[in-house]
Amino acid sequence: MNLPVHFGSPHLLLLLLALPAVVLLAKRSLAGLDPIRRTLAVALRLAVVGCLALALAEIEWRRVDDRLTVIFVVDQSLSIPPKQREEALRFVGEASGHLDPTTDEALLIVFGKDASIETKLVKNQTLPTISSVIAPEHTDVSKALRLALASFPQGSRKRIVLVSDGNETRGEMAKEVELARQQGVEVSVLPVHYKYANEALVEKITVPPQAKLEQPFTGRVVIRSFAKTDATLRLYLDGGLEETRAIKLEPGLNVETFQWSLGRAGFFSVEATIETPNDTLYQNNEAHSFVHLQGESKVLYVYGVEGESEPLLEALERERIEVEAIDATAFPFHPTELQSYDAIILDDVPSADLTKQQQSNIEYAVQHLGTGLIMIGGPDSFGAGGWIETPVEDALSVEMEIKSKKIIPKGALAMIMHSCEFADGNTWAVRIVQAAIDKLSKKDEVGVLIYDWQGADKWLFPLQPATNKARLKALCNTMPAGDMPTFDPTMKLAVNGLIKSTATVKHMIILSDGDPQQPSAKTLADAVKHKITISTIAIAPHGGPNGFEVNLMKKIASKTGGKFYLARDPRQLPKIFIKEAARVSRSLILEETFRPRLRHTGEVLKGFHPDDFPPLHGYVMTQTGPGTTKERAQVLLESHKGDPILAYWRYGVGKSIAFTSDARGRWAKDWLAWPKYTNFWAQCVRWASKELDDSPYLVTTSVKGNRGKLILDAVDEDGTFVNHLEVAGIARSPRDKRTKLKLRQTAPGRYEADFDADETGTYTATILTSEPGQEGGESFTTGIVFPYSDEFRRLEANPRGLARAAKRTNGQVIDPTAEGFELASLFEHNLSAEEAFLEGWPWLLALAIGLFPLDVFVRRVMIDYEKHWARFIGVFARILPGGGGPRPPRQATGTLGRLMERKAEVRDERLPSTIAAAGAAAAKRFEARVAADAPGAKSGDQGKSKGKAPAAGAAGGDGGPPKEERLYTSRLLDAKKRALRGQRRPSDGDEKK
Amino acid sequence: MSPRGLSRLGLPILALALVAGGLGCDPSTTADASDATADGGAAATSTPDAGAAAPDEVPGPILPERASEAPGVAAVFGGPGVGPSSFSYPRAIAFDGRDGGFYVVDRRAWVRRFDAEGRPVSQWQMPEHENGNPRHLKVGRDGNLIVADTHYYRVAVFSPEGVELRAFGERGQDDGKFLFVTGVAEDAATGDVIVCDYGDDVSRVQRFTAEGELLGAMGGLPGEEKGRFQRPMAAAVGADGRVYVADSCNHRIQVLDATLQNVLAVWEGFRYPYDVDVAPDGRVIVAEYGNNRISLLSPDGEPLWTHGRPGRGRDEVATPWGAAFVPGGDRALVTDSGNHRLVVLELP
Missing domain, CATH: 3.40.50.410 (von Willebrand factor, type A domain)
Incomplete structure (x- = not known):
């Protein structure tokens, strides 16, 4: 059947049989109502029941969609x-x-x-x-x-x-x-x-995974070409072009081999790319692989001061330790270049000489590649070299800031800023002062002086400890840019402030273009007398490098023991300021003669005895021990004040040693002649150097789509599985994006981790195993190659x-x-249609719910429907031409008046019983909204009378009072009377309706 | 929320938003091309390039007819910018006694000439200004400009059109040479030139013939005593030949005799006085860079009247570098440097 309406549970339609029953029931229960109301109520009830029945029967409208x-x-x-x-x-x-x-x-x-x-x-x-x-x-x-x-x-x-x-x-x-x-x-x-007619692609490149230093190894490149063509093959090592070849390709597979021998140890990515004149897809023109070269131990030695490193270098040479000596400007920039070194030595190198990235690479190398780190002291090393809060400090075994001493060494720094005349001068001033504040330790004092254009030479903020660096830096943002007429007032303020300070090191920095009037001789003399050093920085002086402004500023610096700088470009300023600010931390240097005390020999100082060590004449103060981040570090040698001289610890995969005195003539001159000097340094360097990996554990990798997997099989020499290791690592993408890895144990001795790779090329992964609670472990470096998508391979x-x-x-x-193909067939309506059904029960249910209260309303609420209907009609009667006159309003008043009269009458009638009166009062309450103008309403006996009042009389002749009106209320009144009297007989005039 | 409630809330908010937007987008709000930092003075942080040649529009006169007798600001002219009516940190100002016209030099090394009513007439740029711009200038009795070419360690004389006629001086600490030349003045009677300079261990005043022959000097090593100076910034010659020197970093004016041998008077109470000028009746006007005000003194140095306080408003000044009497002496023109404008003062 194709009816539009469909029933889900047609048997429930039987509920409709209840409808007549509803009518019958209503007849009884609604008997008291007047006809109109009763009909309404019944109709509503029927409707409600009907709706419910249909809803239960799951009525549905069916739609057939021809779309x-x-x-x-x-x-x-x-x-x-x-x-x-x-x-x-x-x-x-x-x-x-x-x-x-x-x-x-x-x-x-x-x-x-x-x-x-x-x-x-x-x-x-x-x-x-x-x-x-x-x-x-x-x-x-x-x-x-x-x-x-x-x-x-x-x-x-x-x-x-x-x-x-x-x-x-x-x-x-x-x-x-x-x-x-x-x-x-x-x-x-x-x-x-x-x-594809002219496509060429590199299928793969293979190189042996391991190779020996200085020994040639062979690599092969497999190229597939669709046509005969010339091509250029390029081979890259770690991103640098190693070889270019012009080759001829035949259709099908072509193989090119190459032989390389490398002089550097480490982990290298290898890449081959191909270029042809008529190539269509470029994405498949490259392939990646990697090779691991093992080499001899080599140490990178960075010196801060030229010409003073001979003693140490000679000593290491005697011990046949291979050393590459450079100064800080030649320090490698790329992290992979650090791989070839087993240890890095920083000898009195200030932190300003290495960029933040280089410092970060050192920390990475120690933590993840196992490179060793040794920092040797000097006037520009450790805290005095500005290494506070750098990545290198994290890797070292000592802390640069001293917190635990009773008298904490501190410095005081005053900065005079006259910087307004060059472009963005004020912005630069703010920036460099903030950079200098960052370099100070919290106990150091700092203050800034300026000329305020409103006429004052004054402190921007006076000399105070740098405990709340954020606040001081924020104050710098309000630095006004005034053209300072003379140096003297601000310098006097600064000198006086520094004289009052209890800092051990007092320093001033002046930044200016040199125009202001020079300071008085007395001011300079006072500075010298109180050991206040003044460094001056000339920026954009009008007279150039040979102008007398430069002379003036040079003189100020040289008279007071400070340094002069000529900055041609504001970008040089931050480095200068940081370096100068670090001078304040000279307070960390202690120059006294003492014999270092041996606390333990540990592994580093095996074979040394307490009396072996000659005196030292100075060191940089540092800190380890409980309460610092370097609690784990071991102090082997300490000074007469208990400060570390030689301290070491393990950091990640690597190890680091801090030697806070120096290795040359300044503080260690007695050591240079010491026969054990060579042994000492050789042992330190060897201990810190990277360990060779000859571990029996095996690392394998796999690639699926863009997901890489690392698997470590930890089996020791006896063949037993090693379980419960903690294995963690880092995967580094070709563009140096790093992802942390944690390998979970998935089987006896087997640990796995996955990661997502969204770049093509060779990823490097280093993992470190450690047994819980133990220090150190095995480290592994491997590569994972993610080739180009198969999209470009199948073709x-x-x-x-x-x-x-x-x-x-x-x-x-x-x-x-094909013959006979019609495009229109795509839009042919030859599919079986889907039927859609619209369910009806929500609507029906809503309707039922809505009608139910209406039913109640109809039954309970007294509304004079006739009167309202009449009025309604009346309105139209007025509007329509020839309609009736405005009868109802007059009637209303008339009726109301009559009603009131009637009320009064009734009251006067003096009802015989108070009960009747009470009943009347009660009945009055039920006198709901009786419209006074309906013809029947004026039968003032809205129930309050005994119902026997001559209703007709009261009506005033407008037709007899409709019986329905007085029925309900009068009945109620009677019923009340009955109840009160206890009588059961119905009162007169009571009609059962 | 009922729809009615929403609209009740939404309309006021919409109205507020429109009002706020209208207020915020006011294009004429504080046209501070000069820096918006808390200071009022110094750095226009960008280096404005050389402007147009001759002005193509002729703005109205700067110097209005005498409107009132009350002392104070008669007119304010200019603002930051590079057009003919704008200045970029104007510093020096000098009047031509013959016709009442005047010259203004700003930090871009432009020398601009205005007529007696204050209309721009012409402008030219110093031939060499890479190292810096001239800090001071005066109009000689022959109508030529005597310029303190500060960062070139010399005094140069230009025609009103900017043709360099002659120059003298070279860098040096000895007398007869110059370091930073900061002030020049001409003794109209003799044609001699008074030159102030300062620098490394030098703060002095020297007197030369018009051709550059040294006649006398006072000062040398900087100092605070009478007869010594700290950064003299300007000089002026009175009718009787007296020399008034703005001894800026000593916060005083020193009055010397014509031969520069004696100090006749020392007037204190200033803060970084950068310019000084003398009226025919002997009154002296001083531009105080540090106090951000202009001071008028009697011929004996008694303070008569001051004008200005730090700020940008009409009655305020910001780091003024120059002040000069309008010929006649009843008005003065001030270079309100930090506000990049000229202020005409009606003097009491």
């Missing part, structure tokens, strides 16, 4: 050549010409790795290009089909037209096809065919998968060139 929705799912991934991609869009455009807007809907979905709805198609749509972003380096057909299935509207017939080469690199199409079949969606396919269409999809869903395999 058709066609979704074109078009592959725009890069495996398809551009021409074919455009043709696919053109095809869709042509097909849209057969769209019938009244019954059809069409969508275009494009996909690559992602799928996106490009547009809703209109008739004769043109599609020059797509605007969706779909990551075309991959093909994920299943995602696109999933999106299409979700995009169909309810109730229409559904067809998908899939245009693709079938080369999926992600996901599985078959699952979605099955879903489509279940949902009655027809999937027709249009396979895209193409042929041929895969129509079989598509054909299968079509077959499963009764779709067609479209061949636009």
